[in-house]
Amino acid sequence: MRLTVIGTGYLGAVHAACMADIGHDVLGVDTDAGKVEELAAGRAPFHEPGLPEILTRNTRAGRLRFTTSLAEAADFADLHFVCVGTPQRPDSLAADLRHVEAVVDGLAPLLTRDSLVVGKSTVPVGTTRSLSRRIAAGLRPGVEARIAWNPEFLREGFAVQDTLRPDRLVVGATEPGTDQLLRQVYEPMLRAGVPYIGTDPATAELVKVAANSFLATKISFINAMAEICDATGADVATLADALGHDARIGRRFLSAGLGFGGGCLPKDIRAFLARAEELQVGEAVSFLRDVDRINRRQRRRTVDLARRLLGDTFAGKRVAVLGATFKPDSDDVRDSPALDVAAEIAATGADVHVHDPEGIDNARLALPGPSYHTDVMDACRDADLVLHLTEWRQYRAIDPVKLSEIVRVPTVLDARNALDREVWHAAGWHVRALGRPH
Numbered sequence: 151m152r153l154t155v156i157g158t159g160y161l162g163a164v165h166a167a168c169m170a171d172i173g174h175d176v177l178g179v180d181t182d183a184g185k186v187e188e189l190a191a192g193r194a195p196f197h198e199p200g201l202p203e204i205l206t207r208n209t210r211a212g213r214l215r216f217t218t219s220l221a222e223a224a225d226f227a228d229l230h231f232v233c234v235g236t237p238q239r240p241d242s243l244a245a246d247l248r249h250v251e252a253v254v255d256g257l258a259p260l261l262t263r264d265s266l267v268v269g270k271s272t273v274p275v276g277t278t279r280s281l282s283r284r285i286a287a288g289l290r291p292g293v294e295a296r297i298a299w300n301p302e303f304l305r306e307g308f309a310v311q312d313t314l315r316p317d318r319l320v321v322g323a324t325e326p327g328t329d330q331l332l333r334q335v336y337e338p339m340l341r342a343g344v345p346y347i348g349t350d351p352a353t354a355e356l357v358k359v360a361a362n363s364f365l366a367t368k369i370s371f372i373n374a375m376a377e378i379c380d381a382t383g384a385d386v387a388t389l390a391d392a393l394g395h396d397a398r399i400g401r402r403f404l405s406a407g408l409g410f411g412g413g414c415l416p417k418d419i420r421a422f423l424a425r426a427e428e429l430q431v432g433e434a435v436s437f438l439r440d441v442d443r444i445n446r447r448q449r450r451r452t453v454d455l456a457r458r459l460l461g462d463t464f465a466g467k468r469v470a471v472l473g474a475t476f477k478p479d480s481d482d483v484r485d486s487p488a489l490d491v492a493a494e495i496a497a498t499g500a501d502v503h504v505h506d507p508e509g510i511d512n513a514r515l516a517l518p519g520p521s522y523h524t525d526v527m528d529a530c531r532d533a534d535l536v537l538h539l540t541e542w543r544q545y546r547a548i549d550p551v552k553l554s555e556i557v558r559v560p561t562v563l564d565a566r567n568a569l570d571r572e573v574w575h576a577a578g579w580h581v582r583a584l585g586r587p588h
């Protein structure tokens with residue numbers, strides 16, 4: 151089938167490449183000419199495991215092309231996926247729908263044949279309905295366009311595998327024809343047994359924000375327990391393991407520590423709060439305000455614990471920061487808890503040295519103050535304190551004996567509860583973490 155993917159950020163670039171990989175003829179569209187050029191050459195503009203390979207394979211095979219022209223997109227296919235960003239508005243908690251609206255407004259008058267527009271971006275419940283009116287207003291006489299919502303659940307770092315083998319496919323549409331067409335698009339996945347949930351647009355929009363709200367709540371729940379553990383000497387890691395054995399609870403997303411960040415979870419819970427208030431049902435999800443507060447508090451608690459470990463002052467101290475991205479296997483520093491902590495400590499005048507395997511370039515742009523290193527040892531040399539803030543696999547492989555020889559003080563704050571405490575203790579380190587006795 152021929153289709154376009156409009157917006158080639160994390161979501162769109164991966165969706166376009168994966169749709170081509172399952173055999174479709176795909177045209178990716180973006181307003182950023184630099185990004186289009188990179189993608190057309192088979193290069194990923196951000197770090198995502200597996201993406202360069204499928205980009206190269208499919209651009210070479212001629213199944214995947216990129217353009218900056220919406221007119222070319224309208225001409226190329228009758229099926230258009232919308233994958234542009236919906237960031238938080240600068241002036242409120244709500245989602246900024248400017249990019250989605252610009253796509254719909256730009257595309258509608260260019261359509262010359264009946265078309266289907268399928269939104270994949272995360273949007274407030276009710277958006278499909280308002281966009282459907284918007285698109286209808288822009289169409290040429292005699293041309294019809296349907297609109298459906300098909301949210302995406304991919305995780306950064308696992309985006310390719312999540313897109314090719316999703317846990318489920320959710321499609322919100324009002325006409326049966328739309329459902330049939332999307333079943334055709336995703337046929338290889340359906341054949342492999344991926345569950346397909348066909349529903350109305352509002353439910354589809356809601357599945358996405360409800361899923362992210364649930365995940366965020368789970369993380370904040372265990373971080374709230376970590377605060378109780380700190381007050382009582384209990385151990386949050388053992389608590390999470392024990393809770394996780396209950397299949398109804400499950401261990402995943404129950405890792406206490408610095409909390410969640412990134413371009414999705416934080417802004418999605420805030421946008422959900424804002425939308426619920428608009429709908430006069432704000433009280434139903436007011437707990438999400440606490441989820442957000444608990445989450446942000448972990449950053450402050452980490453800075454406070456770091457200060458205590460340094461004798462109640464950052465003045466004149468050298469602090470090594472391991473990790474700048476919001477999670478491992480990504481170069482994304484949007485709302486990164488690690489970078490927030492580094493920023494707070496750097497603001498005290500402390501000498502902050504940051505290492506990250508993939509995120510240094512983005513981190514330097516977002517936070518120019520600290521020194522950045524591509525070698526863990528360089529970042530940790532002469533450190534008075536090592537902060538482990540993003541749980542990259544390579545940090546778990548650090549030899550704590552070797553590291554202890556180059557730091558000034560062998561104290562590590564493991565804000566992700568991911569290092570092997572026994573091994574670090576045996577190497578002479580003082581290991582601290584939120585929610586865990588020492």
Ligand code: UGA
Nearest residue numbers: 302303304305306369403404405409410411412414476477
């Ligand atoms: C999240 C969801 O997991 C995806 O399903 C969703 O599609 C995506 O948002 C989106 O809306 O596009 P992502 O932001 O890539 O995916 O990252 P996650 O793996 O969910 O991690 C989010 C944050 O939670 C990270 O900062 C991570 O360090 C933190 N986290 C995760 C914890 O603090 N504890 C945990 O136990 C798990």
